Amino acid sequence: MQAVVDAVRFAFGLESAYWDDPAAFRTHDAVYDHFRQGFSPDLAAAMTAHVLGGDGDVATWVPEQVHVVELEASQALVWFPTPASFGRAGLWDLADYMHVHLRREGAHWVVDWAKDRSAPPVR
Incomplete structure (x- = not known):
């Protein structure tokens, strides 16, 4: 059970990790691979499009309780x-x-x- 909770918290923290240093992700594939660590292919693609879309709005947060x-x-x-x-x-x-x-x-x-x-x- 704890592995599932940890996986949710990890996945929902990936966007913040991206925004901490977006220059560290030099290519579209690097961003996608980053999000793919915690999300399905479709969600990783959507998150990649979101952050590379340039609006700067954070779409996820790390939940305190899962x-x-x-x-x-x-x-x-x-x-x-x-x-x-x-x-x-x-x-x-x-x-x-x-x-x-x-x-x-x-x-x-x-x-x-x-x-x-x-x-x-x-x-």
Whole structure:
């Protein structure tokens, strides 16, 4: 269970790590590879397009608490509260909770999708 929590926190910290030193990522592929460490190919591509798009808005945050709802050998579902700064009155107008699905890739977990919702998932 802790590996899933750590994977979520790691993945959601990748954007901040990029913005700490964007010049360290000299090519599109380097940025994509960076995000691919914690996200599925589709999400890594979307994150790459976002940061290279030049708007400078941070789209992710590292959640303080991650609640594991489902944990199987190859997939997991977690949730965490959306910070107010990203919520309905904030930068991204997100609902109050993020539902995040992860899947196992080899020995590690990657975020497969993330959706904002008005309530935590039901166990």
